[in-house]
Amino acid sequence: MKIFLVSILLCFYVQIYSQEVSENNTDDLLRQATEEYQASQFQRSLQLTERALELAPDYHDIRLLQIRNNLALTNLSSADQDINTLLQKVPQYEGLKAVILQRINRFEDESKALAYLDNIDIIYPEDIIFQVKRSQLYLEANQPKEAKKLATLLIKKNNLEPGHRYLLQNILRQTVTDEIGVNYSYIGSSKEYVDNAPWHSISGEYQHNFGRTSTLARATYSNRGTREGVLYEVEAYPVLSKKLYTFVNLGISSGELFPDLRGSLSVFYNFARIFEAEIGGRVQKYNDDSFYTGILGLTVYHNKFFFNARTFLGPEINNKLVQNYQGNIRYYFSGVDNYIFLRAGNGISPDERILSTQALENPLLDAYYVTLGVNFSAGIHHHFQVGAGMLYEDLPNGLKGSQVIGSAGYRYRF
Numbered sequence: 009m010k011i012f013l014v015s016i017l018l019c020f021y022v023q024i025y026s027q028e029v030s031e032n033n034t035d036d037l038l039r040q041a042t043e044e045y046q047a048s049q050f051q052r053s054l055q056l057t058e059r060a061l062e063l064a065p066d067y068h069d070i071r072l073l074q075i076r077n078n079l080a081l082t083n084l085s086s087a088d089q090d091i092n093t094l095l096q097k098v099p100q101y102e103g104l105k106a107v108i109l110q111r112i113n114r115f116e117d118e119s120k121a122l123a124y125l126d127n128i129d130i131i132y133p134e135d136i137i138f139q140v141k142r143s144q145l146y147l148e149a150n151q152p153k154e155a156k157k158l159a160t161l162l163i164k165k166n167n168l169e170p171g172h173r174y175l176l177q178n179i180l181r182q183t184v185t186d187e188i189g190v191n192y193s194y195i196g197s198s199k200e201y202v203d204n205a206p207w208h209s210i211s212g213e214y215q216h217n218f219g220r221t222s223t224l225a226r227a228t229y230s231n232r233g234t235r236e237g238v239l240y241e242v243e244a245y246p247v248l249s250k251k252l253y254t255f256v257n258l259g260i261s262s263g264e265l266f267p268d269l270r271g272s273l274s275v276f277y278n279f280a281r282i283f284e285a286e287i288g289g290r291v292q293k294y295n296d297d298s299f300y301t302g303i304l305g306l307t308v309y310h311n312k313f314f315f316n317a318r319t320f321l322g323p324e325i326n327n328k329l330v331q332n333y334q335g336n337i338r339y340y341f342s343g344v345d346n347y348i349f350l351r352a353g354n355g356i357s358p359d360e361r362i363l364s365t366q367a368l369e370n371p372l373l374d375a376y377y378v379t380l381g382v383n384f385s386a387g388i389h390h391h392f393q394v395g396a397g398m399l400y401e402d403l404p405n406g407l408k409g410s411q412v413i414g415s416a417g418y419r420y421r422f
Contacts, residue, residue: 299322349395
């Protein structure tokens, strides 16, 4: 009886096993393997792709999936064999470049990744995808000069994908060591203001990059006719990972015009290649009063365009929530430092250092503004920005006033 039962079970197992290994429909095998891969069952998916390639060695979609399985399982030599097979047979096959990039990301040593790229360049000479990756690897391998040189050349090309432009912009920002700058702004008020004397502000700043983290010191002097003051600030942009960085700012003043203390914190996260999300907060302290503002933002990089939307909510003054909604657009016409920008919105944010006191003094009143300008470079070291705009706002006396805003800035990078 036992022998009979064992025989039945053995026959059943052999039948099931033979069905598994004798599956001849490669499309079904690919479908099943894809489902297993999506469920993170990489070993099971690999078994199915191996069987499918036995039946159809030139079924390239199956081989691509097999590469992904082997990369997920850290079977790098097996992945390399399949990549080489496709490079020899169909180097332009859709999806092949993507898995090659995945393979490059598996290198723990940047020098080995660069050496691998040297071989890839033989097949794809000056391919934009791999050149952007090379620039990234130069930066990660502590070769900032090579990274900057290559990124500067690449960002001028017209066939960049949005994600590539974003990466190159970050590389160029991270390869600058030192900057000094000066900025001037002028604000002229209409006759509806009680005190319509022009405002003049000038700031000087110094920036130094420690690796991927930028630090900055700034002093801003502002004169509003009857009042004047100086704001001293330090800020930093710590980079936590390839997709995550932060912004931290601390400012102090004597309190005549600027807050006694101001602090800022934002966290930025890049996702889906072209999106960047921001969440953060601001605090301003005047004498014994503290005012808090929350921030949400979203940025999209699309071809040569930069689209950004931000919301500033708070503080609450006299049961009225101070609000600012703004949109920012940039068009990059040549490299990361050459662009036209447009900003429009309602309300005044705490980041508008010169104007932010107006929102705190008149929280119940509406304000609308628009600013247009250009940022451009002259050679490697010299960078300029010029802007002009208008602000319309309700006034406490029941009238509506307007302000003309002009600004100019210069930065020297070295």
